[in-house]
Amino acid sequence: MLIGMILIQNTNSKNTEQSLKNLRNATNFETDTILKLPTKKLEELIQPSGFFHNKAIYIRSLLTAYKNDFDNWEKLPTNLLRKKLIAMKGIGNETADVLLLYYFHRPVFVADNYAMKLFIKLHVFTKKPTYMRLKTAVEHDFKFTAKQAEELHALIDEFGKLNSDEFNNYQLKIPYLTTNNTIKK
Numbered sequence: 001m002l003i004g005m006i007l008i009q010n011t012n013s014k015n016t017e018q019s020l021k022n023l024r025n026a027t028n029f030e031t032d033t034i035l036k037l038p039t040k041k042l043e044e045l046i047q048p049s050g051f052f053h054n055k056a057i058y059i060r061s062l063l064t065a066y067k068n069d070f071d072n073w074e075k076l077p078t079n080l081l082r083k084k085l086i087a088m089k090g091i092g093n094e095t096a097d098v099l100l101l102y103y104f105h106r107p108v109f110v111a112d113n114y115a116m117k118l119f120i121k122l123h124v125f126t127k128k129p130t131y132m133r134l135k136t137a138v139e140h141d142f143k144f145t146a147k148q149a150e151e152l153h154a155l156i157d158e159f160g161k162l163n164s165d166e167f168n169n170y171q172l173k174i175p176y177l178t179t180n181n182t183i184k185k
Contacts, residue, residue: 001103002066003029005095006058007049018048031063058090078106093131101153105146110153111135114160 003023007016022045027033034042042059043052065073065088073081078100085096093111100106109115111134119125119134129137144152 002062002099003034003059005098006055006062006090007046009055009090009095010051011049015048015050019046022046022048031067035060035063035067054090058088061089062091074104078104078108081106082108093135097135101146101149107144107146107149109135109138109142109149111138112153112157114157115153117160118156 004016004020007019023029023034026041026045027037037045039056042056046052046055046059049055073084076084081104082096082100085091085099086093091099097108097110100108101110111129111131115138116128116134119138120128124137125134
């Protein structure tokens with residue numbers, strides 16, 4: 001799961017799945033085995049995901065942190081844990097929030113591209129907000145458990161994938177939203 005969060009960056013799930021298949025066949029996803037791979041071999045295995053040179057660096061960094069620090073990181077408050085994750089090379093806002101949500105089971109909102117499109121379509125925002133603006137707005141106005149946040153993220157992503165071509169024609173009404181581009185409190 002951790003490796004997939006790096007491999008999916010700036011590519012599609014088909015390419016990510018091929019890279020994961022290559023890694024599974026070569027290493028059985030054993031952390032030490034992956035860390036011992038020569039850089040060229042790791043890059044070769046993850047090449048289908050693109051940006052393989054950088055992603056190899058990011059994977060090593062993430063797996064090293066996983067091996068050495070993640071048990072201690074579990075105990076950190078969410079805001080401090082998020083800062084630690086973002087400080088790692090190759091982990092930005094979205095990847096940090098996905099890690100917080102699915103690995104550390106923290107109730108955070110992942111403001112990915114599908115969420116951006118949905119909230120613009122719902123007229124919550126008139127133009128594309130920054131990642132942090134959307135995240136902050138949703139987390140401020142909706143309080144949810146990690147399980148609910150996981151379900152919300154999954155539903156938004158599935159909706160976006162299934163309706164990406166028809167997204168502009170789809171009308172969705174949610175009672176929590178007002179007509180003046182704000183979220184009800």
